Amino acid sequence: MASNRSSSFIENEYSSLPHFLVVTYPAQGHINPCLRLARRLSLLAPAGSHITFSTALTAHRLMFPSSHDQPVHQGPISFIPYSNGFDAGFDSRIHDADHHLHQLRHHGSITLSSIITSSRHRRRPVTCIIYSSFLSWVADLAASLRIPAFLFWIQSATAFAAYWHYFHNFHVGISAAAFDPCSSVTLPLLPPMRAGDLPSFLSITSPDHPDAKLLPHLKDAFLRSPELRVLANTSEELETGAFESVAAEVKIVGVGPLAGEIWEASLFEEDEEWERHIEWLDKQKQSSVVYVSFGSMAVMSEKEVKEIERGLRDTRRPFFWAARKEISTVCELNAGTEDGKAGKVVRWCRQERVLRHKAVGCFVTHCGWNSTLEGLACGVPAVAVPRWTDQPTNAWLMERGWGTGIRAAVAAEGVPVAAEEVTRCVELVMGGGRIGEEIRRKAKEWKEKVREATVEGGPSDQNLRAFVEDHLSELHLTILDDCELQLS
Structure with a gap:
């Protein structure tokens, strides 16, 4: 026994x-x-x-x-x-x-x-x-x-x-x-x-x-x-x-x-120019850059891409757009703006590293939950452009629940957001008005709350x-x- x-x-x-x-x-x-x-x-x-x-x-x-x-x-x-x-x-x-x-x-x-x-x-x-x-x-x-x-x-x-x-x-x-x-x-x-x-x-x-x-x-x-x-x-x-x-x-x-x-895995090919993209960010003024990403599953028409690109250029602010190959090829040939400020379009990036960069002052996002949390944890104010699944709910949380961003209004004629609306929302978030100041204050406040929770x-x-x-x-x-x- x-x-x-x-x-x-x-x-x-x-x-x-x-x-x-x-x-x-x-x-x-x-x-x-x-x-x-x-x-x-x-x-x-x-x-x-x-x-x-x-x-x-x-x-x-x-x-x-x-x-x-x-x-x-x-x-x-x-x-x-x-x-x-x-x-x-x-x-x-x-x-x-x-x-x-x-x-x-x-x-x-x-x-x-x-x-x-x-x-x-x-x-x-x-x-x-x-x-x-x-x-x-x-x-x-x-x-x-x-x-x-x-x-x-x-x-x-x-x-x-x-x-x-x-x-x-x-x-x-x-x-x-x-x-x-x-x-x-x-x-x-x-x-x-x-x-x-x-x-x-x-x-x-x-x-x-x-x-x-x-x-x-x-x-x-x-x-x-x-x-x-x-x-x-x-x-x-x-x-x-x-x-x-x-x-x-x-x-x-x-x-x-x-x-x-450091806990990320990528299903996409790493951009060989990645470190040069960071060097570009290093040269920008603090909180001056608009970071743009619509996630890994976004399917966007050429018309939609051009509309968003025009809205970004009209802000006359530098932007850093992480886009899938089929999106980036539409807009990457004209990455410079008339006043000499650059628009950077890349096919891959380490998102949290970009969001934590001192130059980034706004996040134009599809509001996937991972991106929503990463933006919140990094204290970056956001412009929400939700498309499907849980993204509208996350945009609602961002705007109504936390006050850390603003949701772009849906455009007519099958384009989710018009160029003018992109420009308006970015300026509200990054501008010197009362709304922008409150959004930026809330973003800092929730960054600390996320840190305390985790x-x-x-x-x-x-x-x-x-x-x-x-x-x-x-x-x-x-x-x-x-x-x-x-x-x-």
């Missing part, structure tokens, strides 16, 4: 330490916050713990071009890809998004299960799975293997609350309001919003809309109550009402904003530490239970 006990404890020795499996959708906006979470977990978990970071093979190849599709190991973190059924690449211009998500579920379940099985055979069993949005099938896989799972919500808590109420008790009211973007929507414990401030998926009024098929994939995650457990890349200090809005129905814990330039010992830091400690306690209890069963 003593021999059996000894053998039992030796077998369990390898599972007495956590092994977090972080699974992310293969998009830049999902990968970076998930990677930052993985890095934080690696710092907080006991020595000898392990973290596996898994995204689709297509994204893994871009993150590690020389990996030859093989796992990559960096200290306690292993990068092991799963298959989404599009290993040769997904092209939104050719492939159907709904079909892609169905394929991702099918192939992802099979290959991720293989990763988990392999880890168990190596005596490093996965003890906790954390997954990002659009991957609710991961929770099904985790449940089948009796592994605890957590959704890592990479958008705002306000967007989470809007989706939660839509999928539960407010579907009719929100759907009715969707026909008029200016109509009022009141959700529990949230300030009044307009329909146009809600995530764009909730404003779809026709089943033929290109994004209509995506909503069911989101809905699946929100119908997992009461077992749904959520970590969110935000904090209660930033969005108190949103946390309170759903507190009675679902547990959502703020562990963000998770930020840090610094060691701050609320978000404490929440993440408590998450790790709770998992350790559950893990040890499970091991004791297993040992008692074996001994009996």
